[in-house]
Amino acid sequence: MERPARLCGLWALLLCAGGGGGGGAAPTDTQPPVTNLSVSVENLCTVIWTWDPPEGASPNCTLRYFSHFDNKQDKKIAPETHRSKEVPLNERICLQVGSQCSTNESDNPSILVEKCTPPPEGDPESAVTELQCVWHNLSYMKCTWLPGRKTSPDTNYTLYYWHSSLGKILQCEDIYREGQHIGCSFALTNLKDSSFEQHSVQIVVKDNAGKIRPSFNIVPLTSHVKPDPPHIKRLFFQNGNLYVQWTNPQNFYSRCLSYQVEVNNSQTETSDIFYVEEAKCQNSEFEGNLEGTICFMVPGVLPDTLNTVRIRVRTNKLCYEDDKLWSNWSQAMSIGENTDPTFYVSMLLATPVIVAGAIIVLLLYLKRLKIIIFPPIPDPGKIFKEMFGDQNDDTLVRLMDQRRLYFLSSLINIDKLSSRKDIQAK
Known part of the structure; x- marks a missing residue:
């Protein structure tokens, strides 16, 4: 029994030795460099x-x-x-x-x-700064930058771009200025290639004369995406709630967007903002053709005041890497009773004027009423003076007139007597 056991042990050792030799297919020695x-x-x-x-x-x-x-x-x-x-x-x-x-x-x-790689040629402080690019609504890309510190004000900039769907490098033609910023925009549509989202846009900005250092940027097509604002289709009240329906901007799936609904109330003068991650038109309150329509219910909105609604959207991380760029606000739509604030302002300004006028009229009326109720006591001296003083004056005038008439009549009589004597004498 001892011999078979020794043979088995020897066989195991041989197998182990053979296994070690077979591992020589992968040498552990260091290889030469490439x-x-x-x-x-x-x-x-x-x-x-x-x-x-x-x-x-x-x-x-x-x-x-x-x-x-x-x-x-x-x-x-x-x-x-x-x-x-x-x-x-x-x-x-x-x-x-x-x-x-x-x-x-x-x-x-x-x-x-x-x-x-060799470093770029030129002074680093001559390169443009804050080079940023945003893909607007998956339709066109807009890049902006600031001139370098050591750059002439009359520098003519050129932007070149390339992505996988292009056969060659293209130059951006639409260069413009916005204050201190310089920018350029070029068409960039979302191709139907499924791998397009995995690619990037390569950007370089330099000058025509080669006096500034080129500045490079790579924009992933899954980030820096800014959608267009949505369009509000309908607002209506039901059961104390405000229902909002809108359509998404083109080129985007609903599942790839997040929403923000703003409701301004004219009475409270406050803005309530609601964040909406998923909005579907599944309630029975929503009627009509709901294809491509997004719906949301705003609870506890007062229907007897004016409510103004705006909406904006952004990409989410379900489809994109970046969720920081909100679209512009949509065109506002209002619902409810429109209480004109100018009416209250006019009333506030007119009330003091009306009160002041009423007080003046009342004072005049009270003064006239006082005269009627308490008439002024006449002065006896003035009464007698008016009675006798005026009468004496009239008497003197009449006496003077009588004396004049008497004198004139006397002269006439004397003239007549003298005429008669002359006739008799003849």
């Missing part, structure tokens, strides 16, 4: 590194290439002899590559070979 590492730039911001396999590599080694960028970012182990990356070329970008025989990161790769 050769002919080079770098090139395609389009505007697509950097491509290529290299050749190492010379003198072990024939039993299935080569894999370990690579990473500066600060050991984006580590990758793959069999391909090339690597590419979309990156803004505002600074130098370096890639380090080494060879190894396994896909384990813990294995020691060969000596790493490094290759960097």
Whole structure:
């Protein structure tokens, strides 16, 4: 019984030894470094590194290439002899590559070979700043920037752009100025390619004379998206609630948008804002053709006052990476009784005038009433003076007139007597 047991132990040792020898298919020795590492730039911001396999590599080694960028970012182990990356070329970008025989990161790769992109030419302070691009309603992209610190005011800027659906790099023609900002917009429609959302738009801004440092930017098509404002279709009251119906901007699915409903009340002079993540027209209160229509119920709204409603939308993270850009507010729509505030202002201004006029009329009326009730006592002296003083004056006038008549009549009589004597004498 001891001999068979010894034979089994010996056989196990042979198997273990044989297994160890079979593992030699993956040598643990360090491999030689890669050769002919080079770098090139395609389009505007697509950097491509290529290299050749190492010379003198072990024939039993299935080569894999370990690579990473500066600060050991984006580590990758793959069999391909090339690597590419979309990156803004505002600074130098370096890639380090080494060879190894396994896909384990813990294995020691060969000596790493490094290759960097050349830095942009020009003074860094001459490059434009705050270069930002926004994709408006999935229809056109608008980019804006500020001039660099060391830039001439008469610099003529040029913007070039590229994305995967273009066959070549294009120049933006619509350059404009808005205050200190300079901008340019170009058409960019949402293609039906399912992979289009995974791509980016590569941007570079420079001048025609080459005096400023180029500025690069990469805009992912899943971010920096600003929808157009929605359109309010209908408002109505029912059971003490306000129902709102609107349509989304074109080019967007309802599931990809979030909403904000603002209700302004004329009586309370307050604004209530409601955040809506999902709004469907499933209630029986909503009637008519609801295709493409979004609905929302605002509770506790007073129907006997004027209520003004506005809506805005933004993309959500269900479909996009960015949910920070709200659309502009929609055109406002009102419902309820319109209480004109100018009426109250007019009444407030007219009330003091009306009260003052009424007081003046009342005072005049009271003065006249006082005269009627309490007439003034006449002065006796004035009465007698008026009676006798006027009478004496009239008497004197009459006496003077009588004396004049008497004197005239006397003269006439004397004249007549003298005439008679003359006749008798003759």
